[in-house]
Amino acid sequence: MESPTKKAANVSDKEETATCEFCGKVGSKKSFYSTTKRFCGPSCSHSYSARHRKYFRERETSSSPNLHTESPIKSGTKKRKLSYYSGELTSPLVLPSEMERREISSSGFDWGKYLIDHGCQACPVHLFPHAQMALHWAEIDDGVKVEVLNLDCPVPTKVYWIAQVTRVAGYKALLRYEGFGDEEKYDFWCNLCTHDVHAVGWCATMGKPLVPPKTIQFKYSNWKNFLVQRLTGSKTLPNDFQQRVAQSLDCPFLVNMRLEVMDKTQISRMRIGIVEEVVGGRLKLRYEDSDEANDDFWCHAGSPVIHNVGWSEKVGHRILVASKDYKNVPGYKNCKPEYFTSVKQVKTCGFKVGMKLEAIDPLNLSCICIATVKKVLKNGYVMIGIDGSEAADGTDWFCYHCSSPSIFPVGFCDTNDINLALPKDCKEPFSWEEYLKETGSEAAPVNLFNREKIPHGFVPGMKLEAVDLMEPRLICVATVARVVGRLLRIHFDGWENDYDQWVDSQSPDIYPVGWCELVGYDLQPPANLKAIPSSDGLALKKKPKLKGQTFTGKKKRKRFSVTGKKPAFQSENQSNVQTTKNGDMEMKVAEPDFGTDNASSNDDTNNSSVDKSLQENAEEVIKQEDSMQVDPAPPELTDLTEACPSLESLDDSLVEMKEAKEQTEASNESDADLTVT
DSSP states (O other), rough: OOOOHHHHHSSSSSTTHHHHHHHOOESSSSTSBBOOOBSSHHHHHHHHHHHHHHHHHHHHHHHHHHHHHOOOOHHHHHHHHHHHHTTOOSSOOOOHHHHHHHHOOOOOOHHHHHHHHHHOOOOGGGOOOTTTTTGGGGGGOTTTTTEEEOOSOSSOOEEHHHHHHHEETTTTEEEEEETTTTTTTEEEEEETTTTTEETTHHHHHHTTHHHHHHHHSOSSOOHHHHHHHTTOOOOOOOOHHHHHHHHOOOOSSOOOEEEEEETOOOSSOOOOOEEEEEEEEEEEEEETTOOOOTOEEETTTTTTTOOOOTTHHHHHHHHHSSSSSSSOOOOEEEGGGGSSSOOOOSSOOOOOOOEEEEETTOOOTTTTEEEEEEEOOOOOOOOEEEOOOOTOOOOOOOEEEEOOEEEEOOOOHHHHTTOOOOTTTTOOOOHHHHHHHHTTTOOOOGSSSSOOOOOOOOOOOOOEEEETTTTTOOOOEEEEEETTTTTEEEEEEOOOGGOEEETTTTTTTEOOTHHHHHHHHOOEEOOOOOOOOOOOOOOOOOOOOOSSOOOOTTTSSSOOOOOEEEEEESOOOOOOOOOOOOOOOOOEOOOOSSSSTTTOOOHHHHHHHHHHHHHHHHHHOOOOOOOOOOOOSSSEEEEEEGGGGGGGGGGHHHHHHHHHHHHHHHHHHHHHHHHOO
C-alpha cells in the first residue's frame, strides 16, 4: 500500500494541498496544523507523536542487553576497583560518589564524555541566579587545588591526594592528580559538590594521609618538596564549601503546604495544590481536589504559575475549588506570600482588552504568535489569548504579568528576525498594519512592556539542563540554540527543532550541567543517544513513563519519567575543616620511594614490599574522624601561599616511611641469602 507520505508527494504543488501523515486526510496546506504542515490537526499530531515514542522505546528496550539484568553500575564498580589496584589505569577514573550520582540521577549519562565528544562548553553556574551556589561558583576556575579520593592506590582504606581543576563545566570539573604533569589520559570528571572532594588541608584536619597515585609513585623522590612547589600561590576551596552547598539546598517550601497552582488541564484557571516533594527547589504538587494517582505537577519554587492561597481572589483570576472555605484546611499549612517570586508593583498596567501584541504560545513554546489581551486583572496581570487558536470558552487563555519577559510589542519578531506564527486564515506576506486594520484593533504601546535589559553570558552552543515545560517533570540535556537579548531558544539534544522552547535567561526552568546530579533528580539523556555503555561502562536505561503530568490536549513529548530519589549530595562531615593552633594547615604525605628522580623498578618483590610499606603506613596514620568546629571561611577561595610552609612538619612521617621501606628491603635480602646458602 502506498504510504501517506508518498501520496502527499504525488499531489501537485499548484493545488497547495497536503496529506496528514497519521489519518491520510487530504486538505488545504494552509489549514494544516503547525509550521511543518504534516498533520491535519492537533489530535493527529499528538497521536502520531505518541505512537512514534512507543516504537522508539520498544526498539531501545530490545537493543539493550543490560536493561533487565543486574545493575551495570554495580558490576562496573567491582571491575574498575580491581583495575585500579592492579597498578595500571586501564579505564577512566570514576569516583564512587560520582558513580552513585549517575545511578540515582542520570541513568548512567556521562556529561564529561558528552562535552568532550561534542567539543562544546557548559553554561557557567553563575548565569543561573536560582541555582545552588550561583553566588559563589564564579570563584572556582581552572587551577584550583582540591584534595580528592585517590583511586589509583593499593591501600584498601580510603586515602587522598591533591588534584588540580583543569576545566570547569557547570557543577562538574575535570581533575588531574598532581604529579601527572601534562598527561591528559588520566584526567577524570567529578561533581565538585561530592563528599569525595575537599579543600586542601582537610586531610590534615581529619587525620587522613595523602598518598600519591601508584602509577606515578616512583616519579619523584621527595613528594613533600614537590607539593610545596605546586601549592605555593595556588587557590583551594573555602573551608566550609560543603556546608555552603548544603545550605544552598534549603527551601522554605515544606511537604503538605498548600498553594495555588495553574490547572494543567485548563491553563486559564488555578487550583489548590499540596506540596508532596521538594527536590533542589523544585516542587512536586498534587491537586487537592483530585483523587487520581499520579495527578501531579512539577514546577520550580520561583515559577510564575504558583501563588499563595488567596491570590486568585485578590487579582480576579478564575480558580477551581472544592468549597468556599478553601483558604484554610485543618492539618495543612498555607505557604506564606513571601515564599513566592515577587513581581513589579504597578498601579495600572495600561493594557486594554482587544490590544494586539506578540507572545510566546504557552502550549507551543517553540512559537511566538500574534496575541490579544482578553481580560485585564488587578495588580498588573492580564489574560492573553493566541489569535486563531482560542477556545470558544476561553479555556486556553494564559495569565501573564505586564512585566513578563514572555510578551512583546508588535514588530518584535520582525526586528529580531524571528518567524512570527500566524493564524490559519491570515494572508501572506504578513503586515501588522494591514492586520490591525482588518481586525479593527490597536497595538499595545511599547512603553507598557518590560524593556529591562538583563546582562548575561549565555552564548549559542552552550550546554545546560532544561525542563521540558510540556512535561515539566522531565529535565533534559539541552543546548542554547539562539540568544535574542534576554530571550533564549532552548533546543533539546536529539529532538527536532519543533520541540524547542523560548525561555527567559532568568527562567527557573533551566539549570547548569550537573544540577540533576547535585540534587538527585533524573536527567533525561539525548534522544539519539542509544543505550550503550559509556566510557566508564555505565549503560543508559529507559524508564517507564508516568501518567497525569502532561498538559491535556498538547503534544505529549518524548523522554521518560523522573524518579523521586533522595539528593545525591551527602556531606561526609558538615564540620570537617579546622586549622591548627598556629593557623597553618597540616598535611600527611606517605612517600613511597627516596631514590633518584624518575627512578623505577621492574622487580616484583621490590614492588610488593613498597606496596606493603604504603599500606602499613596508611593504616598507622589514618585515625577515626572526630567532630570538629568549623572556622569561619573567607568569602573567596583560600590562598595556599601561607599554608605551604606547614609541609615542613611532614618530615617525621617521611622518615617513618623511609625506615619502614629499608627494613622491608633488608628483610628481603636476608631471606635471599639464606636461600643461596
